[in-house]
Amino acid sequence: MTIEIDDTETRATPTLASIAQQVGVSVNTVSRALRAPNTVRAELRKRINVAMEELNYVPNRLAGCLSGTRTDIVGVVVTSLYYSEFASIIDTLQSALLDRDLQVMLANTRYNPDQELRLVRSILSWRPAAVAIIGVDHPPKVVELLKASGIPIIEMWDTGGEVIDSAIGFDHEEVGAAQARHLIEQGYRKLAFVGSVRENDRRAQKRLHGFETEAAAAGLVPVAKLTAQQGGNPDLGERLALELLDRHPEIDAVACNSDVVAFGVLRALTKRGKRMPEDIGVIAFGDNEAAACVTPPLTTIRPDRERIGRLTADAIFARINGTEPRTTVVDWHLVARDSTRRRKP
Amino acid sequence: MTIEIDDTETRATPTLASIAQQVGVSVNTVSRALRAPNTVRAELRKRINVAMEELNYVPNRLAGCLSGTRTDIVGVVVTSLYYSEFASIIDTLQSALLDRDLQVMLANTRYNPDQELRLVRSILSWRPAAVAIIGVDHPPKVVELLKASGIPIIEMWDTGGEVIDSAIGFDHEEVGAAQARHLIEQGYRKLAFVGSVRENDRRAQKRLHGFETEAAAAGLVPVAKLTAQQGGNPDLGERLALELLDRHPEIDAVACNSDVVAFGVLRALTKRGKRMPEDIGVIAFGDNEAAACVTPPLTTIRPDRERIGRLTADAIFARINGTEPRTTVVDWHLVARDSTRRRKP
């Protein structure tokens, strides 16, 4: 009597060994057929490929990366996924990384520092090749972990202060200052600031601070200011704008922390019969896809998200290849539309 | 003379072995301190935790998952990251997965089937616990791979046809039909359809088909139709709408495949002096955050993205725990605003 071990029955996910057995070669030869094809005879390689196709073989990268030291995950940590704030950064970044066969592992902190620590830890546990993260301000432990990891860290969207490794972004104080400057140049004098400025949204805080500082420099203090802790959306903008009009009926210009908030502000001002840009001017930040389509078309500041995404990918490749860390400042533009007065030259 | 081997010099990323050596216990005890803490003496556990903190130890999940068969990656495959189309699905989904310590690995196919195959293969190579993917239509090889993987597959955003495992979405033909029905109910008769309907955007095609079928059922053929292969955006909408007015000046209603396209359509119609909703009605799909803020506020169809994201997470947990696959249809709502006539009752 013979004992037959029926291992064709078990439909376990195929491994290199399954292929090797089927073709009648060693495991390593199969591995080589994948990693260094020209070291395997063409005929044999073909048979191996056929077997892999037949068995629907998918390499196990857990094992591959564990063995081969290099990983091809890139951790991407953002603070928000709502609206289009960071979507096109992620889109551009992931598309560029794909060219080099790098996979994106995504995490969303929702502006919560505890969550950020947890997520960074979780991402590092996958031994990524690099980490791209929004902001240059992180809890001390996050900075420590990222530094200790020894991999390239690209901080996106913001610059200034202490950088962990490399940064690609712009100065948000400048953006706030530019909002104030534009309004002042257009002849507005009673400035207000409205929007979501969360406790942990350092960029929003910077923009507000830049706005106030610039206004103060022009002798325009105090400026009315109405902020909220919740995330920005049109309803919030509408609510804050109505409150603002009640408290400070004299204001003649509003700077918003984001376009979606401004959308609500425009609605509120229209309801109250304010003419824009004659009675009141509105400027925002973000260049949402609808900014040119609201009434009146919204003057806003357009950060170059695609460029940040692409440069981040470039920086990751460069750093992996041993280039020195560097900080790159990315341009943004003020897009003047009809929601602010166009002063005659 | 003594030879000193200085291994404190090498700052390699710490492993369980480093911790074990420092504390003076076996590797396994350290592992247990993490995975089954109550099987390790409290005092010893404390010393281990201190050492891990000191050395900034981050567990290597590559090794952990390779050994322990279970992974905590969930692959998420979307067709687009632009605008807010899928952002809030991803946001809700990732947040819900986080509660169970599952990590999102993101891929964006950009409506390219070859890319989809490549990305699915890449994701499966990480041996994810589950895959959530947009759409119910995939290249045959993708379906084969996903089926062969043996893990839960949740198809999101669409339903109907052959489902791989589970699906959570809605019928896009119905949506198109609802657009037509609404316009007809409001008294419009010369209907047009405008938008981005890409070769591989099956959902867009379904909506268009549903729209045409419903219009035909009401005896309103032929309907003017202007579509583009590029992705939707306001400029495209404006261009298509202008062309539409030139070719078919008689039309009195436009259905758009997405809100962002409709934004441009509104702009074009306004430029041409059309009054909405009197001269012409506009309905769209997506409920973009700005839909209520454009002029006139846009009638549109709102899919419940948060619900899809949450139900997908639930389905993943359920399937992992051995529940049967199932298809769930998620409600959507027609949000009537001022861009379509409100017929008096």
Place this chain on the structure above:
DNA sequence: TGGCACAAAGTTACCGTTAACGCAACGATC
């Protein structure tokens, strides 16, 4: 005081892949 159950730690064997190394067969070289 011996026996036994149980808690706490150590040993060992993988997980699937890659990389370093080894070795045979073969053609080129002098």
Place this chain on the structure above:
DNA sequence: GATCGTTGCGTTAACGGTAACTTTGTGCCA
């Protein structure tokens, strides 16, 4: 025709964990 570099493949040892099994130590009870 012995030497040597290539080519093509097999062997073996990691990679850093986890899980099953084994060993040691402790308290309790008969």
